[in-house]
Structure formats: C-alpha cells, structure tokens
Amino acid sequence: MNDISDTTIPTGIPAGDDPIGEDxxxxxxxxxxxxxxxxxxxxxxxxxxxxxxxxxxxxxxxxxxxxxxxxxxxxxxxxxxxxxxxxxxxxxxxxxxxxxxxxxxxxxxxxxxxxxxxxxxxxxxxxxxxxxxxxxQRTGERPELPENPMSADRVRWEHIQRVYEMCDRNVSETARRLNMHRRTLQRILAKRAPK
Known part of the structure; x- marks a missing residue:
C-alpha cells in the first residue's frame, strides 16, 4: 500500500552542491x-x-x-x-x-x-x-498543479473536515453544525479521504 522506493542520490557530491546541507x-x-x-x-x-x-x-x-x-x-x-x-x-x-x-x-x-x-x-x-x-524544495518553488479537480465526494469530505477543525475536533458540535447524526459523522471521520 505505501510504496517507498529505495532510489539513492549520487554519492561524491561536492560540499557546496549537497542539497541536504550540513545538518x-x-x-x-x-x-x-x-x-x-x-x-x-x-x-x-x-x-x-x-x-x-x-x-x-x-x-x-x-x-x-x-x-x-x-x-x-x-x-x-x-x-x-x-x-x-x-x-x-x-x-x-x-x-x-x-x-x-x-x-x-x-x-x-x-x-x-x-x-x-x-x-x-x-x-x-x-x-x-x-x-x-x-x-x-526551495523557498518560492511551486509544486505542480494536479491534473484532475477534486471529486464531489472529496469536496464534501473537505467541507466536513473544515467544520470539524473549526469546532476544535469536537464531534458532537460538528454534527450539530452540519445537521448530521453524530454516529454518521464518526463513520465519515474514521474513513480515509475519497479520491
């Protein structure tokens, strides 16, 4: 599920060209x-x-x-x-x-x-x-923009998460503000974000 490749950076990089730095x-x-x-x-x-x-x-x-x-x-x-x-x-x-x-x-x-x-x-x-x-990544560099916009399910998920954060992660208050049953909200929060 989590793919971690073991590609290495070239060795023998001159000290001034080391992207990581001294620390x-x-x-x-x-x-x-x-x-x-x-x-x-x-x-x-x-x-x-x-x-x-x-x-x-x-x-x-x-x-x-x-x-x-x-x-x-x-x-x-x-x-x-x-x-x-x-x-x-x-x-x-x-x-x-x-x-x-x-x-x-x-x-x-x-x-x-x-x-x-x-x-x-x-x-x-x-x-x-x-x-x-x-x-x-250097300061000021911008990441590439995604090719596909968020799905409707993802937009809904984002809205629920935003309200949840606004309510200091209080499930009961978030459910009240979203006019949603608390258990339904808990099930949504327990799942991974949709694509």
Missing part, C-alpha cells in the same frame, strides 16, 4: 511501523541521519532532546495529533523543514499544519522521492 538530521514520526522503517531506510540512503518515533509522546521527546533540521510527521497517531509534535519542534527550533504526512488529507488540517510551521503536506501513500523532494 542532515531528520525526525520521522509515524505509528505505522513497517511504513516508518521503510521510509527511514529510504531517507538514510539519500543521506539523512534519521531518528524515528511511533507516537506523539516519543516524537515530542525526541524533538526536545535533539531538535531536527528536517521532520516528517504523520497527522493522526495512536496517542494524539502530529500537530502537537510540530509545535514541540517549533518551540525548540524555527528553521526545521517539516512535512505533514497523512492518510487523512484535508484542506483544514493542511492549513493548520502550515500555520504551525509545516512547509508542505503530503497525502499517503507518498513515496520516498515525494518526501525527499518536499523536504528539499
């Missing part, structure tokens, strides 16, 4: 163990020095002990939100290049992640090349 530290926080290990290996082959965490608490602890220059953080983790990890990183270091990575992509959380300091937002499945390119 090669990368923190990856994701509760999907196999995906985390594959992504960590793939990023190590590309020249990063990787620390991995499988929970919000572990991610925050690693960010406090050794604030990374680069970070890839999953939005939904078993013990909370990856947004808390972003805040912890930003409290210690303001130059970290952070990518929010999630299988539950929506506009509201993308905007929130960017406000907290993420530089990009990638939906799973993302491969290592996507993550690498996003981490090293």
């Amino acid at each position: 090669r530290s990368l923190l990856i926080v994701d509760d999907d163990g196999p995906f985390l290990r594959r992504l960590a290996r793939a990023m190590e082959t590309r020249g990063f020095v990787v620390e991995a965490a499988e929970s919000v608490s572990e991610g925050i602890a690693r960010a406090k002990n050794n604030p990374p220059r680069h970070a890839v953080v999953d939005l939904r983790l078993g013990d909370g939100s990856g947004l808390d990890v972003i805040e912890a990183i930003r409290a210690r270091r303001d130059d970290t290049r952070i990518i929010m990575l999630t299988g539950y992509g929506n506009i509201a959380t993308a905007v929130n992640a960017v406000k907290l300091g993420a530089i990009d937002y990638l939906a799973k499945p993302a491969d290592a090349d996507d993550v690498y390119n996003a981490l090293l």
